[in-house]
Amino acid sequence: MKRRVAIVVASRANYGRIKSVMRAVSNHPDLELILIVGASALLSRFGTAVNVIERDGFTVNARVYSIVEGENLTTMAKSTGLGIIELATLFENLKPHIVVTVADRFETMATAIAAAYMNIPVAHSQGGEITGSIDESVRHAITKLSHHHYVTTEKSRDRVLRLGEPEDRVYLTGCPALDVIADIDLSLPPDFFRVGGGVGAEVVSSQPYAVVLQHPVTTEYGLGRKQIDETLMAVEKLGLQAVWLWPNIDAGSDDISKALRTYREHNPNSKLHFYINFGVEDYARLIKNCAVLIGNSSSGIREGAFLGVPVVNIGTRQTGRERGKNVLDVDCDADAIYRAAVAQLKHGPYLPDYLYGDGGAGVRIANLLATADLSVQKRLTY
Numbered sequence: 001m002k003r004r005v006a007i008v009v010a011s012r013a014n015y016g017r018i019k020s021v022m023r024a025v026s027n028h029p030d031l032e033l034i035l036i037v038g039a040s041a042l043l044s045r046f047g048t049a050v051n052v053i054e055r056d057g058f059t060v061n062a063r064v065y066s067i068v069e070g071e072n073l074t075t076m077a078k079s080t081g082l083g084i085i086e087l088a089t090l091f092e093n094l095k096p097h098i099v100v101t102v103a104d105r106f107e108t109m110a111t112a113i114a115a116a117y118m119n120i121p122v123a124h125s126q127g128g129e130i131t132g133s134i135d136e137s138v139r140h141a142i143t144k145l146s147h148h149h150y151v152t153t154e155k156s157r158d159r160v161l162r163l164g165e166p167e168d169r170v171y172l173t174g175c176p177a178l179d180v181i182a183d184i185d186l187s188l189p190p191d192f193f194r195v196g197g198g199v200g201a202e203v204v205s206s207q208p209y210a211v212v213l214q215h216p217v218t219t220e221y222g223l224g225r226k227q228i229d230e231t232l233m234a235v236e237k238l239g240l241q242a243v244w245l246w247p248n249i250d251a252g253s254d255d256i257s258k259a260l261r262t263y264r265e266h267n268p269n270s271k272l273h274f275y276i277n278f279g280v281e282d283y284a285r286l287i288k289n290c291a292v293l294i295g296n297s298s299s300g301i302r303e304g305a306f307l308g309v310p311v312v313n314i315g316t317r318q319t320g321r322e323r324g325k326n327v328l329d330v331d332c333d334a335d336a337i338y339r340a341a342v343a344q345l346k347h348g349p350y351l352p353d354y355l356y357g358d359g360g361a362g363v364r365i366a367n368l369l370a371t372a373d374l375s376v377q378k379r380l381t382y
Helices: 012-027 049-055 073-094 106-117 135-145 154-162 176-182 192-196 224-238 253-266 280-288 298-307 334-347 361-371
Strands: 003-009 031-038 062-064 098-102 122-125 148-151 170-172 209-213 241-245 272-275 292-295 311-314 327-330
Touching: 003 012, 003 073, 003 106, 003 361, 012 031, 012 049, 012 098, 012 122, 012 176, 012 280, 012 361, 031 049, 031 073, 031 361, 062 073, 073 106, 098 106, 098 361, 106 122, 106 135, 122 135, 122 361, 148 154, 148 361, 154 170, 176 280, 176 298, 176 361, 192 280, 209 224, 224 241, 224 253, 224 292, 224 334, 253 272, 280 298, 292 298, 292 334, 298 311, 298 327, 311 334, 327 334
Parallel strands: 003 031, 003 098, 031 062, 098 122, 122 148, 148 170, 209 241, 209 292, 241 272, 292 311, 311 327
Antiparallel strands: none
């Protein structure tokens, strides 16, 4: 009998982080993929990632509507609770042998809690990393709820071991996000931006452009509007045409979204073009060919290093995360952002850095899932 592996996809970024594992599980002779899609991956205002998932050929076994509207600290906590309730019902019905969850999202926390309480082994990808925001606490809490750990770097592996996890269940696999982009054509088609949709100024693919992706910082809730205004001033001063992607659903997202809509309405002649979402491969093409990536997304540090993209990382959201030479860190200050962006434009592309892996994590993880010990009793190893 095939081992039933449940994978929960909760956001557009979440899908990029786990797509190669989904593919590898689907192709493995001893595994059966059970795919659950929920949270912002189902919502049109965040790009309806579930449509992209289905277009990529995956069958969605269940959908979880668990997002409480408001994008504030209270709704984040409530969405986590609702996710636990809904996922527990699905796990009971679908009966997976093991559940795979990714990184540090509140949806990831809900997945780990529901499965662990139901005596279903949890396999966690991207544990042991260090960042800012609530993600830092959530990630390590998920490590303690999980039974198998697929980490991206040697330092991450060491941290998971120091959290008391047994050495024979902590594996250095690399980051699955890199698998999808390792062997594809990353050139930018001439009609790339017209096909992508969005609203705002026309983006000419033959000319230099910036990419901006800035998410709210949950531990700095209430400052999102001021922070995004600083970035807007810096990008405007830079004078480049810019592709600006919509923020995620974390607490403070509504403040950032309002600021972007206000700017768009009051600056009809700006060089900004706003997009909700790109597919995994198209996002890689977008940032590979940009002049500079500005914001606080981990993709600038993770995929950016792998692709050699010049990155300006803003604020505290990625504090402590391992990074390559392609990243310049700045405070949420317009002048500092502008100066760093100018410096990166002068530098140009960086050499590829394989800090987060070589593009083969998905197959490694699928092979580990096929033979993983399904016992669930945990104990500290120190």
